[in-house]
Amino acid sequence: MKKKSNEEEDKVTINRRTVDVVAILTVVPEAPASSMLQSYVVAAPVVKLHDGASLAKEIQEALATIGVTKTEQLAAIAADGQYHRLGVPEKLLSSMRAEGQERSGPACVAAIWDSAHLMNLAEADARKEHLWVQETIKVITEISKRFTYGKGLEELMDTGKQMGIRTKRPKLWSGTRFAPHAATVLGAFLHNWEPMKAVLRERLQTETRKEYAAEILGDLKKLKDDDFKARVAALKDVYDILGRGSREVQRVQSLPWESRRGYRSTVASVKCVRTAVEAFSASARTATEAADAVAHADLDELCPTLSRHKAALRKGSVATDVVGFGLALETALKTRSHGTVSSGGQRGTSNKDVMDAMCDIRDVADLQRLQTGKALASGVADASRRLIIRRLIPPSAEVSAKSAEAAIRLLGEASQSLGNAELLRLLWSRRSSNAEVQQYLETCIRLWLLSPPESVVESMASVLGEVFGAHRNLDHENAAKELVIRWNGPDLAHSNSVVASAAASLRKKFRTTSDSSRLKTALGAVIAGRMAKQCPRASVFK
Structure with missing residues (x-):
């Protein structure tokens, strides 16, 4: 059985080196069910040229080192927006087909724009439309900078201790990091609110420079502003939802329909928050006691942080602003989910095709559904043909009715409590004695890899x-x-066998002395003892 995988890449700049990290995600049927989808680093070459063709060539060379030389070995290519804008997936597939002398025609490999990146772009789109969000984040950043390190951090921690509050280290906002970081920033800011206010109040009493005193006074006014605190609380609830959604779509073990469900759930949750705030605001203007009670209950459940600031929601423009931001975010999430760029096009991405074909993907590859008899063998065969028409799988991956029937029969004999991973292992164990099951497995595994994080x-x-x-x-x-x-092998504490094996097989010069021994030779025993690292095997190579 040919091994199927999907390919993932991204660039990162470290110490003035721009590195192209190339990885694969594949199904390992013999692995534990909770770890059946495994990611592996293939290479991390330094980027010399930043055009699409050069990046595609680097990735192709990296894949060739592990024997991936034909497009039929790939189920999907996942990348962020920069790679799609440069046409890297298309150029990679074209080059692989040319060098592999594959027959003409488009490759049946999905080009996926990662859902977590799309969610991040949607948040940025909505934020740009609402000045109050930008201003709130700006104030949070300016105040947080006073307490992130040094004397300011010490004052914050000491004041918190005196007030009986265990302060959290303030975090700074980053537009390039995913939503979980934003939620952490907002959570720490709200948690440290009273200690920060107390420190600033004390600083104001001793500050003699007028310009600095004016800045401190401005920050204090913001921390005393109920409307401002309500806005921060509203953003905390919204970014908590985005953070959960971001983590969900980044789960390696999620199958395509599970990842899609996580994204849709995020959109639905944002809508629920928007409607809850809208209903609460409307109830404040009506005399209906029942409607008011329902609105209170919905707000308490859906907006646990914002619900502590109901007075601000009732009297000011906070509710209107939160509802507007929620609507913009909801719209942006839906639009971006198709792999859409800011100008409106899709730049060759397959996100929308995969979304539109999700029912067919589940009909073929959701083993739990097949086990319960919700799909007929003929229906599985028809669904696979539709996926071929969409060019999400190659013609060679068509599932015959006979192959689907063989798989369904085996699945029907298994316990109803098994999940998809356990059911796949069952089919895998029978593949050698059943050619029809093996044919079905080829396509099932390919579809499991169709929407990689x-x-x-x-x-x-x-x-x-x-x-x-x-x-x-x-x-x-x-x-x-x-x-x-480090990524593909065990952690350093359990890597002795890996290091020994690598030392025996690789013709690289390994370090034979620990950091402490080298320091002792160079600096003497006393200084070396103080400078020695806890882990002498922090690096394998010299």
Whole structure:
């Protein structure tokens, strides 16, 4: 059985090196059910040319090192917007087909714009439309900067301790980070509200410079403003929803329909918050006691942070602003989910095609549905043909009615409590004795990989950043190998066998002395003892 995978890539700049992290996501049927979809680093070459053709060539060379040389070995290509704008997926597939001497015609490989990135772009679109959101974030950032490090942080922590509040370290807003970070920023700001106000009040009493005193007074006025606090609370509730949605679509183990459900649930939750605030605001202008009670209950459930500021919602423009932002966000999330760029086009992405074909994808590849008899073998075959017409799978992946029937028969014998991963393992264990099941498995696995979370590459880039952060002068080739070992292998504390095996097979010069031994030789035992790192095997290569 040919191994199917999808390919993911993203660029990251570390220590003035722009690196193209290339990874694959594949199904490992023998793995535990909770870890059946596995991501692996393939390479992390330094980007020399930033045009689409050069990036595609780098990715093609990286894939060739693991034997992926034909488009039929790929189910999908996941990337962020920059790669799609440069046409990298299309150029990669075209080059692979030319060098692999595949027959003419378009490759049946989906080009996916990662859902977490799309969600982030939708949030940015909505934020640009509403000045009050931008102004609120600006004030939060300016006040938080006073307490992020040094004396300001110490004052905040000491004041919090005196007030019986365990303060959180303030975070700064970042427009490039995903929604979970924004929710953390807002949560820390609200949590530290009273200690920050107390510190600023004390500073104002001792500040003699007029310009600084004016700045402190301005910040204090904001922290005393009930409307401002209500706006921050509203944003906290909204970004909590976006954060949960972002984490959901980034789950490696999510199947395409599960990931899609997570995205749609986020849109629905934003709508619920908007309507709850709208209903509460309207109830304040009516005399209906029942309607007012329902509005209170909905607000308490859907907006746990904002519901503490009902007075501000009733009297000011806060409710109108929150409703407007919610509507803009809801609209942007729906539009961006199609892989749409800001100008309105889709730049060759397959997001909308995958969304439109989700029913067919589930009919073919949702094993739990097949097990319960919700799909007939003929229906599975028809759905696979429609997916071929959409060019989401190649003609060779067509599922015959006979193949689907064989799979359904085996699934019917299994326990009803099994999930999709356990059911796939069951079919996998029978594939050698049943050619029809093997044919079905080929297509099922391909469809499971049709909507990969490219954002896993962001985590890989963070690991690469740690490598370069600890070893600034490390050769890039060796740093890339460290990334491969750290991500694909066990953690350092359990990696002795991997290191020993690599040392025996690779013709690279490994370090044979620990950091502490090297320091002792260079600096002497006393200084070396103080400078020694806790983990002497922080780097495999020199």
